[in-house]
Amino acid sequence: MPILKAENVSFSYDKKINAVENFSFSVEKGEYVAVLGRNGSGKSTLAKLFNALLIPDKGKITVGEFSSDDKKSLFEIRKRVGVVFQNPDNQLIASIVEDDIAFGPENVGVPRKEIGERIEFALKAVGMEEFRRSSPERLSGGQKQRIAIAGVLALTPEILILDESTAMLDPAGRKEVLKVVEKLNEEQGVTVIAITHYMEEALFADRVIVLDGGKLAKEGRPEEIFSDRENAVKLGLELPFAARIADELIKRGVKIKSGILTKEELAEELCGSK
Amino acid sequence: MRIEVKDLRFSYGGTKKRKTEKYALDGVSLTIEEGEFFGIIGQTGSGKSTFVQHLNGLIPLKEGMGEIKVGNYDLSDKRVNLKELRSKVGMVFQYPEYQLFAETVEEDVAFGVKNFFPEKSAEEIKDVVKTAIELVGLDYPALKDKSPFELSGGQKRRVAIAGVIASRPEVLVLDEPAAGLDPQGKKDFLELLERLHKDFVRTVVIVSHDMDLVAEYCDGAAVFKDGKIIKRGTTEEVFADRECIFKSGLDLPVVEYLKEKLAEKGEKIACGTKISEFLDAVTQRWGGKT
Amino acid sequence: MRDVSFGQYYPSFSAVHKLNPAIKILLSIAYIVAVFLVQPFYFLGFLACFTYIVLVTAVAKLPFFRVIKSIRAILFFVVLSAVIQVFVNKTGSPLWEGGFIYTGGLISAAYIVLRISMIVLGASLLTLTTSPVELADGIEFLLYPLKLIKFPVHEFALIMSIALRFIPTLLDETDRIIKAQKARGADFESKNLFKRAKAMIPVLIPLLISSFRRADELADAMDSRCYSGSKNRTKYKKLTFGWGDLIAALFTAGLIVGVVFLNGVYGVTV
Incomplete structure (x- = not known):
């Protein structure tokens, strides 16, 4: 049974143009799904729909047995689906790390003692135990995002949505956050939905969906998504850097296999092909 | 204009630093020749942004803390005309769209020109603004009367750039110019930068974490680490020094x-x-x- | 831009940091009362207050210069009040034959300087040892009775703590926008007051817009973490009262008694 399901969902901010249109999709427990698409394709709207921050105009979103069109289910859904947003500065509420992480559990009425345990667990999961009493101001962007993840984990969600959570980070911060997310996915079975512009991030995913104009334009394994290169570009995706080089080499008659995506693959192929 | 920096030091605590405090810039010497497309790389906190903000006097050069010469402007000279210098050294900050404020695109782009050249007539300003907006690849008649806040992210960034290049700077400094753009937006934007460098601004200096961008577009580069430059050369020379790249926590x-x-x-x-x-x-x- | 020592929390695990913030606020008020109880011109009372500050600083493991530095923020105000006293107060005898400075003026200037400084030192001890969040918690606790008249105590406290949390972020942002506009030739140093006010527009508008954007995003982040007001909410940091609070209360009471006692004994009267 899917852990999250969207059926024919449409949503519009202004009742004129649909930000998301007739969108159907489901996620299985433990999956790592990447969501791609150009700016304005409806990716962030999707994150908010999944988290019941927005309610579909048409169609239905269900998380377990809860449907987001039922007002009484809102908090049950939000507890199960956590979102980490883009700007690290605009999602930390408290001036001390542990208070910030406590915010979610406090909201849903977790008893005091258990909040303490959850803070400990969440900080450990993101590898930030020693920053429990620090002020977020003194942390780097990557560290702030890890705290934001911990804040979400403290609600013991089943699904973690990353809404371009690495977009404002430097490469070191990006790696740091991705490592934490991968670990959560692999070791604790947290389902991950990662909205991103970085094609390299999408390559880890079990499955990729591409949005275009609010519609589900393509769905498949990463290699499938990028195999039709022309179409990928048309959807506003950029081929991974190495893939572009590989394609160009093939065009020039260098004999290497087609469909190369990563720099590792390309290096290996070039080394072996001479 | 040639940029020549000698033994520049800077600490956020002022000239008298405490023992525990480190210099944000600790003896930086760097020459950027006129006409270069130059990359400044290094990890966050290595002093890159602090360094470039010295180039147009946004961070004032303190006495005894080194020398900065940009063209004929000597920044250690107290009488240097900062306003004139800033018109010649344009600076585009990270997420420059967040500095837009005027009611219309045209007014926003005109802001710098009006500040720098108060003697210019309304007609002249209009011409300059039109040229700048067209240079960044936007449709002048369609956009000039729109509010900058109605535009898309990519368009906003272009308007912000137009606002800087409208005063015809000879040097353009950009801090992380492609941050936050989607792949297509990024590609278009970098092409724009290349075009600007070719026909409009002599020297372009970019501060970036994106090594692929620096490798592809820059002629020369400098690597910052802990407030010092640990490598300066052509991009080829810089990236050939693998040890230095890894030591500074950068990727190839x-x-x-x-x-x-x-x-x-x-x-x-x-x-x-x-x-x-x-x-x-x-x-x-x-x-x-x- | 970030050098605002007054009101900056100094994290540490000291006994003072661990006190109940509501008690700390009350005791700070008591301390200020003690400072006001020091009668003109019984300066020994100030010595008692200063000893109190030194002791608390030591127990709180604060670097003493951080505490003293807080006076810098209001130095101008202190000096101004002192100067006014020196020139206006004509009691006592002139310092020299026909002079315009009187002993009374000097003494009352010293009195005022000490009084303001002592208050600021006490207040900064509170903010140095109490995080903004704890302060908000303490205020929330003290305001609790107002719930009876339907005052939204929890919401008020939350707004306060969020405001505190965003001050450094917005200061950084202001700094960045000012620099960006300066790079476009904006002139913030003009002697002309009107021009200077006008120059703030290109700073204030982007700042306002970005604050709205931040507020929007923050609201989403709070909603997505199940925020729904104070209903059914638990608190991780419950304010508890311990022996430390009792000791602190007795210690502060001791200060008040001491000041009253000193008032009655050693005065420098004019």
């Missing part, structure tokens, strides 16, 4: 990564850091048509 650009892997297998490829150069070299070696 993809082209350099491939060269490295091939070299490990005994396939030394002599070429620059740009994709086209790599393609040519590999094609020749592996037998294909150039």
Whole structure:
């Protein structure tokens, strides 16, 4: 049974143009799904729909047995689906790390003692135990995002949505956050939905969906998504850097296999092909 | 204009630093020749942004803390005309769209020009603004009366750039210019930068974390680490110094990564850091048509 | 831009940091009362207050210069009040024959300087040892009785703590926008007051817009973490009262008694 399901969902901010249109999709427990698409394709709207921050105009979103069109289910859904947003500065509420992480559990009425345990667990999961009493101001962007993840984990969600959570980070911060997310996915079975512009991030995913104009334009394994290169570009995706080089080499008659995506693959192929 | 910095030091605590406090810039010397497309790289907190903000006097040069000369402007001279200097050294900050404020695109782009050249007539300003908006690839008649806040992210960024280049700077400094754009937006934007460098601004200096971008577009580069420059040279020389790149916590650009892997297998490829150069070299070696 | 020592929390695990913030606020008020109880011109009372500050600083493991530095923020105000006293107060005898400075003026200037400084030192001890969040918690606790008249105590406290949390972020942002506009030739140093006010527009508008954007995003982040007001909410940091609070209360009471006692004994009267 899917852990999250969207059926024919449409949503519009202004009742004129649909930000998301007739969108159907489901996620299985433990999956790592990447969501791609150009700016304005409806990716962030999707994150908010999944988290019941927005309610579909048409169609239905269900998380377990809860449907987001039922007002009484809102908090049950939000507890199960956590979102980490883009700007690290605009999602930390408290001036001390542990208070910030406590915010979610406090909201849903977790008893005091258990909040303490959850803070400990969440900080450990993101590898930030020693920053429990620090002020977020003194942390780097990557560290702030890890705290934001911990804040979400403290609600013991089943699904973690990353809404371009690495977009404002430097490469070191990006790696740091991705490592934490991968670990959560692999070791604790947290389902991950990662909205991103970085094609390299999408390559880890079990499955990729591409949005275009609010519609589900393509769905498949990463290699499938990028195999039709022309179409990928048309959807506003950029081929991974190495893939572009590989394609160009093939065009020039260098004999290497087609469909190369990563720099590792390309290096290996070039080394072996001479 | 040639940029010449000698032994620049800076600490956020002022000239008298406490023992515990480190210099944000600790003896930085760097010359950027006129006409270069120059990259400044290094990890967050290595002093890159602090350094470039000295170039147009946004961070004032303190006495005894080094020398900065930009063209004929000597920043250690108290009488230097900062306003004039700033008109010649344009600076585009990270996420420059967040500095837009005026009611219309035209007014916003005109802001700098009006500040720098109060003697210019309304007609002249209009002309300059029109040229700038068209230079960044926007449709002047369609957008000039729109509110900058109605535009898309990519368009906003272009308006912000237009606002800086409208005063016809000779040097353009950009801090992380492609941050936050989607792949298509990024590509378009970098093409714009290249075009600007070719026909409009003599010297372009970018501060970036994106090694592929620096490898592809820059002629020269400097690596910052802990407030010092640990390497300066052509991009080729800089990335060839693998130890320095790794020591500063940076990644190799993809082209350099491939060269490295091939070299490990005994396939030394002599070429620059740009994709086209790599393609040519590999094609020749592996037998294909150039 | 970030050098605002007054009101900056100094994290540490000291006994003072661990006190109940509500108690700390009350005790700070008591301390200020003690400072006001020091009668003109019984300066020994100030010595008692200063000893109190030194002791608390030591127990709180604060670097003493951080505490003293807080006076810098209001130095101008202190000096101004002192100067006014020196020139206006004509009691006592002139310092020299026909002079315009009187002993009374000097003494009352010293009195005022000490009084303001002592208050600021006490207040900064509170803010240095109490995080903004704890302060908000303490205020929330003290305001609790107002719930009876339907005052939204929890919401008020939350707004306060969020405001505190965003001050450094917005200061950084202001700094960045000012620099960006300066790079476009904006002139913030003009002697002309009107021009200077006008120059703030290109700073204030982007700042306002970005604050709205931040507020929007923050609201989403709070909603997505199940925020729904104070209903059914638990608190991780419950304010508890311990022996430390009792000791602190007795210690502060001791100060008040001491000041009253000193008032009655050693006065420098004019």
